[in-house]
Amino acid sequence: MTCSHDLRVRPALSSDREFFFEVRRAALRAYVEQTSGWDDAEQRITADKEFADLPFAVVEESGRPVGYACVIHQSEYDFVEEIALLPEVQGRGIGTHLLQGILRAAQRRGVPVRLSVFVNNPARALYTRLGFEVVRIEDPRMSMQWTPGNV
Template sequence: MADWELRLASVADVEAVAELRAVVLRPDLERLGRYDEQRVRQRLRDGFTPAHTWVIEVGGDAAGCVALRPAKDAYWLEHFYLDPDLQGRGIGSAVLSRLLEWCDREDAVVRLNVLQGSSARRLYERHGFTVETEDEVDVFMVRHPFVQLAEAVDPRAERVRAPSAGVSRPGARPVTDDSRRSSCRTDFA
C-alpha cells in the first residue's frame, strides 16, 4: 500500500474534488441512467464543506477526498472518492478504518448512502455497515460503534479494535509528535 495522508480541505479544493466525483461516479451513474455531466459536479459544489472534508494525498499528490459531516444523531460519511488508478490498493480501506476508529472512540453512529450496484458497498460492509433502507438509486447504510471488550470481564479477551495513536477529533490541529505518526498519518490526528 502506498503512503497516504489526509489534510483538511480548503475552498480551493472544490473544483478538483468535483472533477474527481464526476470521474469516480460516472460508471455507476451511467449504469443507473442518471449521469449528468454538470449535475454530478454541481451537487458536490453545493454540499462542499471544507471544515468537514479531507483531501487524501498519495505521494504528495491529491488522490481523493472524504467528508465526515456531523448531524443530530450521527456523522454522515460523504464524498468518499479515490482516484480509480489507486483503487484496490488498500488506501480507501485504511482511510475508512482511521475515520471509524475515531468514531468508535467518540461512540458515534456513522451513516452513508451508496449507489445501487456500486462496488463501494462491499467496502462499507467489510467495515461493519449494514443496510438501513434502500430505493431504486441509493442504499442507505449505518454503522454503530464497536464496543471494546472489557478486560475485567474476561482477561483473555482481545479488543475488537485497538485505538489508533494518531486520531483525535476531526478539525483538530495536526499531530506534531513524530513518534505518534505512521506512514498513514492523518492531519485530523
C-alpha cells in the same frame, strides 16, 4: 496491493474545487449514469454547491492528491457523505484505511457511522466487510450503518 503508509488527509482549499469535480466524475460517473444519467453541467453545479457547503478533505498519497472524503459529525452519529478516489488508486487499501480511521474516531465518541451508497457500487462489499449493515434500500441507493463495537 497494499496501501502506502504515506497518506495524509487535509482540509480542502478553494483551489481544490476543480480536482474535487474531476475525482467525482472519474469515480462516480459510471454509477450515476446507470441510475439517473450524468449531465456534466448539472453535476458541476451540484458539486460546486456541495464543495462550498460541506467539510471536504483532500486525501494525498506521497504528497499527490488522490481523492477526497467528507464526514459530517452529528451529536448522535457520524455520516460519511462521500469518499471518492481516482480510479488508478482504487483497490489498493486507501479507502479501507480511510474508513478504518473514521470508524476508530466514531468508536471513541461512542456513535454509529451511517452512509448511503449506490446499490450498483462495488464499495458496498468494503462497507459490509468493515461491519456496516443494510438499514434501508431505496433504489438507486442503499443506507448502511456501522455500530460501535463492530470494529
